Amino acid sequence: MAERALGLEQIINIVLSASVLPWVFFFGKILFIFTLGFGVIAPVMIWVERRVAAFIQDRVGPNRVGPLGLLQSLADGIKLLLKEDLRPDEVRPFFFILAPALAAVPAAMAFAVVPFGPETTLGGLLPEPARLQIAPLNVGLLYVLAIGSLAVYSIALAGWASNNKFSVMGSLRASAQMISYELAMGMAVVAVILMSGSVDLYDIVKAQTNHWFIFTIPGFIAFLIFVPAMFAETNRTPFDLPEAEAELVVGFHTEYSGMKFGLFFLAEYVNMTTLSAMCVLFFFGGWEFLPFGLTWEGIGYQVDQHWFSWVIPFAWFAAKVAFFLFVFVWVRWTLPRFRYDQLMGLGWKTLVPIGIANIALVAGLITFAGGF
Amino acid sequence: MPDLHHILFFSFAAIILFSAGMVAFRPRPVESAMWLILNFFVTAGLYVLLGSHFTAVIQVLVYAGAIMVLFVFVILLLNLDPRELGTEGGASWSSLVLFMGFLSFVLVALQLATPDLLKAPAALPEGSTFGSVEAASRELLTKYIWGFQLSGIILLLALIGVGLIAYRKAKVPQVKGAQA
Numbered sequence: 001m002a003e004r005a006l007g008l009e010q011i012i013n014i015v016l017s018a019s020v021l022p023w024v025f026f027f028g029k030i031l032f033i034f035t036l037g038f039g040v041i042a043p044v045m046i047w048v049e050r051r052v053a054a055f056i057q058d059r060v061g062p063n064r065v066g067p068l069g070l071l072q073s074l075a076d077g078i079k080l081l082l083k084e085d086l087r088p089d090e091v092r093p094f095f096f097i098l099a100p101a102l103a104a105v106p107a108a109m110a111f112a113v114v115p116f117g118p119e120t121t122l123g124g125l126l127p128e129p130a131r132l133q134i135a136p137l138n139v140g141l142l143y144v145l146a147i148g149s150l151a152v153y154s155i156a157l158a159g160w161a162s163n164n165k166f167s168v169m170g171s172l173r174a175s176a177q178m179i180s181y182e183l184a185m186g187m188a189v190v191a192v193i194l195m196s197g198s199v200d201l202y203d204i205v206k207a208q209t210n211h212w213f214i215f216t217i218p219g220f221i222a223f224l225i226f227v228p229a230m231f232a233e234t235n236r237t238p239f240d241l242p243e244a245e246a247e248l249v250v251g252f253h254t255e256y257s258g259m260k261f262g263l264f265f266l267a268e269y270v271n272m273t274t275l276s277a278m279c280v281l282f283f284f285g286g287w288e289f290l291p292f293g294l295t296w297e298g299i300g301y302q303v304d305q306h307w308f309s310w311v312i313p314f315a316w317f318a319a320k321v322a323f324f325l326f327v328f329v330w331v332r333w334t335l336p337r338f339r340y341d342q343l344m345g346l347g348w349k350t351l352v353p354i355g356i357a358n359i360a361l362v363a364g365l366i367t368f369a370g371g372f
Numbered sequence: 373m374p375d376l377h378h379i380l381f382f383s384f385a386a387i388i389l390f391s392a393g394m395v396a397f398r399p400r401p402v403e404s405a406m407w408l409i410l411n412f413f414v415t416a417g418l419y420v421l422l423g424s425h426f427t428a429v430i431q432v433l434v435y436a437g438a439i440m441v442l443f444v445f446v447i448l449l450l451n452l453d454p455r456e457l458g459t460e461g462g463a464s465w466s467s468l469v470l471f472m473g474f475l476s477f478v479l480v481a482l483q484l485a486t487p488d489l490l491k492a493p494a495a496l497p498e499g500s501t502f503g504s505v506e507a508a509s510r511e512l513l514t515k516y517i518w519g520f521q522l523s524g525i526i527l528l529l530a531l532i533g534v535g536l537i538a539y540r541k542a543k544v545p546q547v548k549g550a551q552a
Contacts, residue, residue, distance in 0.1 A: 095402070139505055142429040149437025153409065156444050160402060168448060175445040179438070199505050 043073035083258035095161035100263035103154035140201040162255040170251025174242035185229035187355025205286035276324035287317035424503030
């Protein structure tokens with residue numbers, strides 16, 4: 001029997017059939033979010049970083065490869081891949097290679113639970129509303145914290161395996177810094193959990209339908225704790241002491257070159273994106289349109305009317321995340337680096353106590369005032 | 373025909389036993405620590421198989437993410453010279469094999485003695501909230517409230533103790549780090 005090539009119409013029919021569509025949706029989500037994270041956001045952010053840095057320092061920045069220099073990151077990526085895979089003599093080989101992988105994997109794992117749009121049936125194509133999130137975990141928030149806490153191993157191992165005193169110093173600083181600020185971040189997040197009554201990232205967004213948490217007193221305090229913790233967790237200026245060029249060369253990745261360095265670099269930007277997304281989900285209503293009840297439904301936009309209707313809320317969410325990514329860059333090229341004792345003092349003596357007081361405040365408000 | 377649940381359980385169990393062995397037999401403390409982290413991580417996988425996502429995430433968050441970071445931190449701070457560590461206690465494969473063999477023997481003996489013990493637990497009924505954050509915290513804050521509070525107090529005491537020890541050390545006259 002001669003096989004006939006499938007026509008486009010038949011392929012579409014198969015894809016849309018009830019048994020196949022959930023799978024297409026499932027793999028589509030994975031493909032979409034990881035292409036976006038590793039293929040679009042990270043390279044574009046590296047370009048944005050360099051252009052904004054240049055703008056702030058009154059330079060031009062990369063503008064030769066592609067329109068506005070946008071393909072510069074692609075060119076750099078190819079360069080990193082083709083570079084000789086250098087391995088200094090006295091490193092611990094296995095851990096030296098493991099460390100960059102340990103940086104990239106948790107970054108990708110945390111990215112897998114970031115919700116990026118409202119629940120949708122794709123305009124009635126799916127039998128029941130599905131979440132625009134790769135892994136719909138009901139412990140999503142805790143999962144992000146748990147995976148985020150693993151990121152420190154890559155840095156600790158990178159420094160130790162490099163067998164270089166600058167690297168070890170960088171690792172030590174990074175470990176202490178990340179343990180300290182995880183605590184502060186946890187305190188901020190507990191307030192959010194108390195206010196929304198859930199650790200499910202979708203429920204947290206739903207709880208903000210009427211008022212974004214940033215416009216509540218405890219929510220605002222939590223936000224003020226969360227943002228410095230966010231910078232410290234990603235080891236970025238003003239808290240980039242693990243890298244501190246002036247004193248430690250570049251700290252934990254001094255000995256790394258080529259794509260092994262590229263993985264550290266990539267992981268940093270993916271982590272920034274995850275934390276920016278968390279910030280938007282916790283305090284700025286996720287993909288909701290405007291605070292005070294002006295949701296998409298509130299202004300008459302049906303998020304589930306057509307199969308592509310989720311794109312508008314998604315784009316709005318992406319815009320909010322992009323703003324926080326810009327803040328990362330903005331702060332990096334504006335503020336000087338803290339001293340290490342200042343960093344520790346800020347974390348332990350300021351942010352953590354305020355965080356604990358904030359938790360007491362939220363709990364008190366909910367118990368005795370019935371709301372916040 | 374073993375189903376996916378069984379395959380996952382036995383692969384996780386094998387990895388847990390193997391990594392536990394490696395923790396004991398690797399010569400360098402950092403390597404041991406890494407194996408222990410793998411161990412904790414896969415143990416979290418076992419909790420997921422049991423349907424308890426909350427316990428799994430807390431396992432990773434507390435053990436793999438916090439306690440082991442501290443371990444690695446201390447090991448890096450000490451930065452032991454390989455010569456100081458000595459050669460004894462190095463990975464001897466024969467001892468590892470003996471260890472694994474002993475564990476397998478225990479497992480087989482258990483299986484023969486009590487066949488019900490190693491049976492996979494029945495799948496959770498549809499819509500069950502077992503292991504969810506709500507269910508776990510309700511139990512913790514009602515049924516196990518005293519144990520929960522008591523462990524909190526113990527941790528608080530440890531915290532105060534650490535503070536006291538560190539405070540006493542700081543009183544030794546020294547040049548302030550900021551001005552050095």
